[in-house]
Amino acid sequence: MESKQYKSFTLHNYGDIPQLSALTREEREAVGIAGRILPFKTNNYVAEELIDWSNVPNDPIFTLTFPREEMLSKSHYAQVKKLVEANDEAGLKQKVREIRMKLNPNPAGQEHNVPTVDGVKLHGMQHKYRETLLFFPSQGQTCHAYCTFCFRWPQFSGMNELKFAMKEADHLHRYLLKHPKVSDVLFTGGDPLTANAGTMSAYIEPLLTKEFSHIRNIRMGSKTLAYWPYRFLTDRDADDMLRLFEKVKKAGKHLAFQAHFNHPVELTTGAVKRAIERILNTGAQIRTQSPLLRHINDDPKLWAGMWTEQVRQGLIPYYMFVARDTGSKAFFEVPLEKAWNIFRRAYRSVSGICRTVRGPSMSAAPGKIQILGVTEVNGEKVFVLRFLQCRNSTLTDIPFFARYDRKATWFDDLIPAFGEKEFFFQKDNLLGKHGTDGDFIWE
Numbered sequence: 001m002e003s004k005q006y007k008s009f010t011l012h013n014y015g016d017i018p019q020l021s022a023l024t025r026e027e028r029e030a031v032g033i034a035g036r037i038l039p040f041k042t043n044n045y046v047a048e049e050l051i052d053w054s055n056v057p058n059d060p061i062f063t064l065t066f067p068r069e070e071m072l073s074k075s076h077y078a079q080v081k082k083l084v085e086a087n088d089e090a091g092l093k094q095k096v097r098e099i100r101m102k103l104n105p106n107p108a109g110q111e112h113n114v115p116t117v118d119g120v121k122l123h124g125m126q127h128k129y130r131e132t133l134l135f136f137p138s139q140g141q142t143c144h145a146y147c148t149f150c151f152r153w154p155q156f157s158g159m160n161e162l163k164f165a166m167k168e169a170d171h172l173h174r175y176l177l178k179h180p181k182v183s184d185v186l187f188t189g190g191d192p193l194t195a196n197a198g199t200m201s202a203y204i205e206p207l208l209t210k211e212f213s214h215i216r217n218i219r220m221g222s223k224t225l226a227y228w229p230y231r232f233l234t235d236r237d238a239d240d241m242l243r244l245f246e247k248v249k250k251a252g253k254h255l256a257f258q259a260h261f262n263h264p265v266e267l268t269t270g271a272v273k274r275a276i277e278r279i280l281n282t283g284a285q286i287r288t289q290s291p292l293l294r295h296i297n298d299d300p301k302l303w304a305g306m307w308t309e310q311v312r313q314g315l316i317p318y319y320m321f322v323a324r325d326t327g328s329k330a331f332f333e334v335p336l337e338k339a340w341n342i343f344r345r346a347y348r349s350v351s352g353i354c355r356t357v358r359g360p361s362m363s364a365a366p367g368k369i370q371i372l373g374v375t376e377v378n379g380e381k382v383f384v385l386r387f388l389q390c391r392n393s394t395l396t397d398i399p400f401f402a403r404y405d406r407k408a409t410w411f412d413d414l415i416p417a418f419g420e421k422e423f424f425f426q427k428d429n430l431l432g433k434h435g436t437d438g439d440f441i442w443e
């Protein structure tokens with residue numbers, strides 16, 4: 001099998017990327033300026049096999065991993081540029097911090113979902129929906145390349161106080177033993193598959209014992225198939241990682257690989273196709289998800305083609321997300337009505353076998369909210385919404401209404417329809433009793 005040695009590029013060495021000569025001097029400079037604020041890291045697979053350099057800077061994968069001037073506001077960009085040019089490192093550090101804090105670095109109150117065990121806060125976990133515990137292995141708090149839209153960017157940008165990471169598997173296992181209603185553990189990051197196979201085994205193998213019979217699904221949220229498929233082919237511990245997947249299956253559990261694919265080109269290389277095959281051969285299943293992003297994938301034909309190709313390769317389309325309200329959102333955002341139109345046009349043009357996908361979905365503080373559509377009730381134009389997931393699971397799947405707003409791009413922009421003061425879930429403290437400060441009542 002053809003192999004590739006991983007080589008990453010960041011602010012410090014991106015000038016070494018040979019293909020970069022396709023950019024103008026201004027565009028190259030912009031990477032170094034916007035890249036002070038936004039996450040920036042790419043690698044030789046992305047540069048050599050995914051980006052079409054004859055199409056930069058508008059190439060979708062270039063836009064996905066290289067910061068561009070337009071991703072920051074004019075004034076933020078100018079302020080950073082001035083300090084970079086003046087070589088004022090101290091002033092720059094201060095300014096970068098200040099600007100990042102203005103970009104909503106921790107959207108949707110994620111800090112509220114931190115659980116506790118024996119009175120100790122477990123910062124490497126989030127427990128928001130009863131059946132699924134998110135776990136952030138500290139060794140997986142990076143990715144093989146960074147997405148310029150990423151809401152996890154504080155984790156990669158040295159803002160350590162926001163880093164949800166923990167060292168020990170011990171806390172994870174103790175927490176799960178106390179919470180028999182949790183059936184799924186979702187390893188996430190960053191990208192948990194940047195951790196080595198040995199580390200992942202230490203977390204996962206204990207979960208395969210009788211004590212943890214309530215854990216049925218081991219899930220991994222990962223962008224590695226798109227950014228570094230050689231991780232499953234020729235990296236030193238590629239085979240060990242696949243053997244771990246096999247062990248999960250042999251223990252009678254489901255290994256659900258949740259792959260992030262943002263664009264169909266990510267499914268086209270020989271390396272990704274072989275990596276998918278090897279993962280499926282372990283008995284794992286691969287579900288796919290992506291946010292909807294202007295400049296990258298805001299086109300129904302593209303989504304229809306992407307889902308169709310995914311199914312052809314044995315993957316299961318799972319979620320289309322609305323981009324979160326953080327970081328470079330202004331550059332990537334799509335109004336909610338347009339998001340729904342893109343979704344339904346794509347959805348109606350594929351066969352039922354691709355329609356396992358759900359969306360467009362907003363991961364907001366109360367839960368995952370799907371936009372079911374725009375319609376009119378009693379002469380008022382409204383958005384019809386429902387919870388796909390809710391902090392209070394009894395509210396899942398109940399339709400509710402928001403006043404139509406042409407410009408709205410996120411749930412926080414919406415207000416209840418029909419002149420009501422609150423959404424139904426805001427009444428009677430329906431969410432509050434589940435605690436917002438880690439005092440979860442999940443059992």
Ligand SMILES: *Cc1c(COP(=O)(O)O)cnc(C)c1O
Nearest residue numbers: 126128129132134186363368389
């Ligand atoms: C999306 C998400 C999950 C998983 O939800 P599923 O619908 O089961 O895929 C779990 N926890 C959090 C915090 C999430 O955002």
Ligand code: SF4
Nearest residue numbers: 143146147150190223
């Ligand atoms: S791979 Fe996922 S976690 Fe990593 S930068 Fe991209 S969106 Fe963020």
